[in-house]
Amino acid sequence: MITLTAQCPECDADVRLPDGVMQNELISCPECGVELEVISLAPVELALAPDVEEDWGE
Amino acid sequence: MRVAMLVTHIRPEEKLLVSAFEAQGITPDVILDRDLNFDLLGDADQIAPSGRAWREYDVVLERCVSTSRGTYALGVLNSWGVRTINSFATARICEDKLLTTLALARAGVPQPQARVAFTPESALQAVEMLGYPAVLKPVTGSWGRLLARVADRDTAETILEHRQTLGDYHQHIYYAQEYVQKPQRDIRAFVLGERTLCAIYRTSPHWITNTARGGQASNCPVTPELADICARAAAAVGGGVLALDLFETPDGGLVVNEINHTMEFRNSSAPTGVNIAEAVVRFALEGAGVQA
Numbered sequence: 029m030i031t032l033t034a035q036c037p038e039c040d041a042d043v044r045l046p047d048g049v050m051q052n053e054l055i056s057c058p059e060c061g062v063e064l065e066v067i068s069l070a071p072v073e074l075a076l077a078p079d080v081e082e083d084w085g086e
Numbered sequence: 087m088r089v090a091m092l093v094t095h096i097r098p099e100e101k102l103l104v105s106a107f108e109a110q111g112i113t114p115d116v117i118l119d120r121d122l123n124f125d126l127l128g129d130a131d132q133i134a135p136s137g138r139a140w141r142e143y144d145v146v147l148e149r150c151v152s153t154s155r156g157t158y159a160l161g162v163l164n165s166w167g168v169r170t171i172n173s174f175a176t177a178r179i180c181e182d183k184l185l186t187t188l189a190l191a192r193a194g195v196p197q198p199q200a201r202v203a204f205t206p207e208s209a210l211q212a213v214e215m216l217g218y219p220a221v222l223k224p225v226t227g228s229w230g231r232l233l234a235r236v237a238d239r240d241t242a243e244t245i246l247e248h249r250q251t252l253g254d255y256h257q258h259i260y261y262a263q264e265y266v267q268k269p270q271r272d273i274r275a276f277v278l279g280e281r282t283l284c285a286i287y288r289t290s291p292h293w294i295t296n297t298a299r300g301g302q303a304s305n306c307p308v309t310p311e312l313a314d315i316c317a318r319a320a321a322a323v324g325g326g327v328l329a330l331d332l333f334e335t336p337d338g339g340l341v342v343n344e345i346n347h348t349m350e351f352r353n354s355s356a357p358t359g360v361n362i363a364e365a366v367v368r369f370a371l372e373g374a375g376v377q378a
Contacts, residue, residue: 050116051096051116052093052096052116053095053096053097054095054096054097082231082256083153083154083226084152084153084228085151085153085229086229086329086347086348086350
């Protein structure tokens, strides 16, 4: 299995994506801890996850 | 068999659900709520962001973390006759603590005392009629956000003034609830239809026990008493895939605190030993007429 990596848009760290990662999955940067969204898999592209909004929840 | 999952983004729960559908030989279309653009005067022939007509879906599983987007999408889809989990009617009640309280009260389901008032002055009266400590909650919201345990009149006046000054109009709907002296834990029960699949205790030294706020999950046996109150509470809001939060009262009873219609369960399969994602998928498929 190919390991996918991309740069954290916040701290530039190399982020290794988990096996079986899905498009639009939320992950955390292991370096700075910021929450990221995998906005594309081919090519791999990360963006800062949207801020939690008032109506978010269960 | 065509399934869509409507999401804000992919969290561990959505990933587990996609895998569970795939285990049944179904690849769901994942549709982002940010891509929705409904013609409200149209019908289910309208093309979804997936490229298929909404009519083609046997069921749409709504898993939006954005409550408002999810509920309105359910409203549109149900008005077109598209089957969804949960239904708009259920979501509309569960997203609103006041409507949930009314539904439970109509069904005679035990719950904490609760009042609503619309000004800081009348809200103070409401809190004092319940007695201190009381809990002030927004009628919408989740993850324990903006809950306030009100210990005395000074605290009540301060919180009410802040909400009146700083909040939008939602914060001016003063829902006040009796504070239940619970044993440093509450119960989160997972219900499919009206059947309680499993339950966890959420234990915390803090009075807010949500796992999103650090509550620790452990298995809670599904007793006949728990199964019975969950069945009645779920029926009161229309049934579906639900997570019920319950308190144990000092006299040994159970009361339903609130009901969640897009539940998180990432921390609950391990302590209960129940594959919740698989059970949700089976429930969705059986409801759509597929023997899973």
